[in-house]
Amino acid sequence: MIGTGVLKGMAVTARNFLGSYFEKDRLITVQYPEERETLPENYRNFPFLVYDNDPEAGLRCVACKICEKECPPQCIYIVKSDDKKPDYMGKPQFYPKIFDIDISVCMSCQICVEVCPFEAIKMDKVFELSRRERFDALLLRKDELAKSNTYYHGIHPLEAAEVDANLAAAAAAKKKPAPAPAVPKT
Numbered sequence: 001m002i003g004t005g006v007l008k009g010m011a012v013t014a015r016n017f018l019g020s021y022f023e024k025d026r027l028i029t030v031q032y033p034e035e036r037e038t039l040p041e042n043y044r045n046f047p048f049l050v051y052d053n054d055p056e057a058g059l060r061c062v063a064c065k066i067c068e069k070e071c072p073p074q075c076i077y078i079v080k081s082d083d084k085k086p087d088y089m090g091k092p093q094f095y096p097k098i099f100d101i102d103i104s105v106c107m108s109c110q111i112c113v114e115v116c117p118f119e120a121i122k123m124d125k126v127f128e129l130s131r132r133e134r135f136d137a138l139l140l141r142k143d144e145l146a147k148s149n150t151y152y153h154g155i156h157p158l159e160a161a162e163v164d165a166n167l168a169a170a171a172a173a174k175k176k177p178a179p180a181p182a183v184p185k186t
Helices: 004-022 066-070 111-115 149-155 157-175
Strands: 047-051 076-080 096-102 121-123 146-148
Parallel strands (some): 047 146
Antiparallel strands (some): 047 121
């Protein structure tokens, strides 16, 4: 019959219109700048670098460049330092002299987070990154990307607690002496 699609569409519209008066959780408009919905913990937007205690010395990144190689749109640019400095565990490591992410190209795929063996790069929840300039302002540098571990705990509490527990276990395993080799009896 001609017009059944239109009638079905009007029925859905009428059901939603009338349902919005009787159910409080249906079709609620959020008045955005004043009201904000809470984002789920697994929400991701753009990457940031995690540091412990000091933004320069405590940066977890050791410039291994795995994230740069694995990034599909190639929006990460890293230059490794020539010298080493103590990392967050006190072990001398290389560090990124330059760490840039072009967020105009980043597709928020989280591959950089998944491939990082040092838990140094994580996904942020900040999505209000509009800028007046188009090119240079959308290139986030190391000092803009570096955020503290307490900030990470604030936006991803469960994931951050698990990461810290894994890092502490790895540090404890490295400090524990290796068992003495067994001497064969002759």
